[in-house]
Amino acid sequence: xxxxxxxxxRKPSAGGVNRTFLWIEIKRMxxxxxxxxxxxxxxxxxxxxxxxxxxxxxxxxxxxxxxYILISLTVYAAMTAATGAGSQVAVERAQGWSRQLRLTPLxxxxxxxxKALAALTLSLxxxxxxxxxxxxxxxxxxxxxxLTAGLVAWLGSLxxxxxxxxxxxxMPSQNVMQILGPALAILAMLGGLFMxxxxxxxxxxxxxxxxxxxxxxxxxxxxxxxxxxxAWIVNVVLxxxxxxxxxxxxxxxxxxxx
Amino acid sequence: MTTTSVPAVHAxxxxxxxxxxxxxxxxxLTVQPGEVVAFLGPNGAGKTTTIDMILGLSAPDRGSVxxxxxxxxxxxxxxxxxxxxxxGGLLRDISVRExxxxxxxxxxxxxxxxxxxxxxxxxxxxxxxxxxxxxxxxQRLRFAMALVSDPxxxxxxxxxxxxxxxxxxxxxxxxxxxALRGRTVVFATHYLEEADAYADRIVLVRxxxxxxxxxxxxxxxxxxxxxxxxxxxxxxxxLLAGMPPVExxxxxxxxLTVRTGDSDAVVRYLLNNTGxxxxxxxxxxxxxxxxxxxGDDAAPESTSITFEGDLx
Numbered sequence: 001x002x003x004x005x006x007x008x009x010r011k012p013s014a015g016g017v018n019r020t021f022l023w024i025e026i027k028r029m030x031x032x033x034x035x036x037x038x039x040x041x042x043x044x045x046x047x048x049x050x051x052x053x054x055x056x057x058x059x060x061x062x063x064x065x066x067x068y069i070l071i072s073l074t075v076y077a078a079m080t081a082a083t084g085a086g087s088q089v090a091v092e093r094a095q096g097w098s099r100q101l102r103l104t105p106l107x108x109x110x111x112x113x114x115k116a117l118a119a120l121t122l123s124l125x126x127x128x129x130x131x132x133x134x135x136x137x138x139x140x141x142x143x144x145x146x147l148t149a150g151l152v153a154w155l156g157s158l159x160x161x162x163x164x165x166x167x168x169x170x171m172p173s174q175n176v177m178q179i180l181g182p183a184l185a186i187l188a189m190l191g192g193l194f195m196x197x198x199x200x201x202x203x204x205x206x207x208x209x210x211x212x213x214x215x216x217x218x219x220x221x222x223x224x225x226x227x228x229x230x231a232w233i234v235n236v237v238l239x240x241x242x243x244x245x246x247x248x249x250x251x252x253x254x255x256x257x258x
Numbered sequence: 259m260t261t262t263s264v265p266a267v268h269a270x271x272x273x274x275x276x277x278x279x280x281x282x283x284x285x286x287l288t289v290q291p292g293e294v295v296a297f298l299g300p301n302g303a304g305k306t307t308t309i310d311m312i313l314g315l316s317a318p319d320r321g322s323v324x325x326x327x328x329x330x331x332x333x334x335x336x337x338x339x340x341x342x343x344x345x346g347g348l349l350r351d352i353s354v355r356e357x358x359x360x361x362x363x364x365x366x367x368x369x370x371x372x373x374x375x376x377x378x379x380x381x382x383x384x385x386x387x388x389x390x391x392x393x394x395x396x397q398r399l400r401f402a403m404a405l406v407s408d409p410x411x412x413x414x415x416x417x418x419x420x421x422x423x424x425x426x427x428x429x430x431x432x433x434x435x436x437a438l439r440g441r442t443v444v445f446a447t448h449y450l451e452e453a454d455a456y457a458d459r460i461v462l463v464r465x466x467x468x469x470x471x472x473x474x475x476x477x478x479x480x481x482x483x484x485x486x487x488x489x490x491x492x493x494x495x496x497l498l499a500g501m502p503p504v505e506x507x508x509x510x511x512x513x514l515t516v517r518t519g520d521s522d523a524v525v526r527y528l529l530n531n532t533g534x535x536x537x538x539x540x541x542x543x544x545x546x547x548x549x550x551x552x553g554d555d556a557a558p559e560s561t562s563i564t565f566e567g568d569l570x
Contacts, residue, residue, distance in 0.1 A: 008336065009336055010367065010407065012363065012366050020360065024352060095350060096345065097348070104365065
């Protein structure tokens with residue numbers, strides 16, 4: 001009909017998931033001092049306070065408290081990292097960046113995918129940093145345990161990346177992490193990352209089993225506790241579904257309202 | 259015009275309200291490729307709301323928009339339209355160059371990053387963090403981002419708000435140079451001088467609809483006629499009231515201001531029948547047309563129009 005209609009679609013390949021986008025996202029996170037404090041510094045301080053003094057006490061099955069606490073705090077570090085990364089959408093919305101992106105062919109799904117990948121990168125940094133600190137402090141585990149616990153803490157953080165996105169799309173706040181930070185600490189406590197579920201008492205112990213950090217913590221520690229329960233997997237999957245659904249809903253609401 | 263080309267913008271019957279407030283009511287606009295159009299109106303006239311609908315950032319309650327024959331989303335997916343928004347849309351924690359790189363990564367093909375930085379005049383501050391940039395520099399950055407996809411249509415929403423005079427001039431010379439290459443430009447503004455100086459065509463909006471559309475000269479003619487000013491004793495101020503050519507008049511501080519379609523008759527009467535002195539006659543300028551057509555008390559078909567301000 002006319003010249004104009006000949007112009008082809010110029011959507012980026014993979015909808016916009018590309019190296020430039022991902023690399024700039026990662027650089028942004030690593031430059032952010034607050035992110036590094038939350039994801040590396042604070043869990044490390046917790047480990048020095050709570051972990052070192054009990055490092056060599058033994059669990060009934062012969063593993064040390066040091067291992068137990070290191071893995072728990074690594075899960076905490078990874079979940080904080082991923083939540084923080086996801087919640088950055090709140091800042092980007094406040095700065096009008098999300099709106100700017102709507103003037104490009106970028107697919108919304110690709111944006112979410114890049115955010116998730118960036119969150120996983122940051123949580124990987126958190127896991128490696130935490131393990132390095134633990135190892136330097138003298139915690140020893142066999143390779144299998146390092147690997148399994150690390151992978152669970154790392155990949156499990158995806159649940160919290162979704163939580164971060166959910167809250168990031170829900171709240172307009174520039175300081176979304178100031179609300180999420182304490183909330184994560186409570187979830188970590190309830191999930192048995194700061195103290196074993198067994199010492200919480202029956203009521204809290206039962207509540208704990210339904211909170212989002214519980215499943216990941218139990219799975220990450222299973223190489224040293226030697227136990228496994230499908231309920232943990234169910235816990236992780238359910239919370240992932242809940243947070244992804246919430247994030248998707250909040251995202252739709254956000255892009256509709258202008 | 260017997261052009262068969264698809265219009266750059268075709269908006270028909272746009273309506274948009276927010277609660278009980280009508281922002282846009284029944285707006286029709288067609289922009290041909292290559293035109294530089296000013297979307298001129300006072301604050302709150304519905305300019306930004308219209309631009310948001312043209313860009314597909316918000317959906318009209320009624321009416322339709324097409325850009326080069328596509329839906330707004332379709333045109334964006336083809337990189338045919340880009341926009342320079344008034345505020346926001348920048349990440350504070352990355353550099354100028356990174357911002358443009360990031361924007362370029364959203365398209366399958368784009369202009370070289372340094373080229374668009376140079377064309378926007380910000381190549382020398384490419385490594386500066388966005389948060390360290392002045393308002394004018396940030397606006398040129400938004401312009402650079404808009405150039406990345408080499409769009410056929412560029413939309414600017416009050417792009418020079420908050421800039422100083424020099425910054426404004428530099429910004430417009432960059433836009434102007436760019437428009438000479440054939441890009442269609444639609445810009446919203448409430449600065450008359452900008453519309454007069456940079457647009458081929460001015461679309462005047464008031465309370466959500468178009469009240470005038472044409473070249474600057476045509477718009478000036480709409481508020482046709484001349485303004486006659488004279489010093490007049492207070493006692494004689496009412497003498498002109500019944501004269502047919504008088505469209506409106508105003509008396510303030512011993513000075514009479516008459517707007518008329520027949521300035522000769524008014525001047526003749528004043529000089530022959532009153533004690534009028536220091537008579538001035540001037541053609542209406544764009545500012546007066548603007549005030550007349552967009553003022554709060556002006557109705558689109560208004561016949562009684564009062565002018566204020568200095569004559570040119």
